[in-house]
Amino acid sequence: MKLSNMLSFPIESYCEGDLLYWPGFYLQQQANEFYNTCVEQLEWRQEQIKMFGKLVTIPRLQAWYGDEYAEYKYSGLPLTPLPWNKTLLTIKEHCQQQLQTRFNSVLANYYRDNNDSMGWHSDNEKQLGFQPTIASVSFGQERKFCLKHKYSSEKINLTLQSGSLLVMQGDLQQNWQHALPKSAKPLQGRVNLTFRHIINN
């Protein structure tokens, strides 16, 4: 797919430009195709993480893909990347072109229904470096995405729609936490891809 086939709505910008949102980064038909391909082809796993010394099963499926050396620790969980597939490489290329930066890995999250979620966190691991740029692409069910400032009570709620691109950059991870809450209302599945650049040395 050519970049010229994508919609490029004016972007919405929050948090002094540390948070950028392109609602229609992909056309709906393309977003549906990517959703189906990701659900079918990615090697989804339900991981367990240690929280306060206890093993907890995370409420979503995940898969980690990337360059061979791009090992990542996520909530204390070492993740060895699976090799890139064609779809992920294509989407990575689109994000790189849009943002004029390079990514060497992607964390894929599959929220199967309204009970799947992601708790409050910042993506501030050392391996992401100072002021990381993270490109977050969403396919399928639109979901609420919440941010809260770490030091003031400021809150931002967005609805991430299918085919959208959200970019977190600059001081965002230092100053804000984000979460994808559960919903009381039944929901269909959603795939989210967060492209990252891991520094391993």
Ligand SMILES: O=C(O)CCC(=O)C(=O)O
């Ligand atoms: O699913 C989302 O939109 C958020 C994913 C996220 O925050 C992460 O992977 O670190």
Ligand SMILES: [Fe+2]
């Ligand atoms: Fe995150």
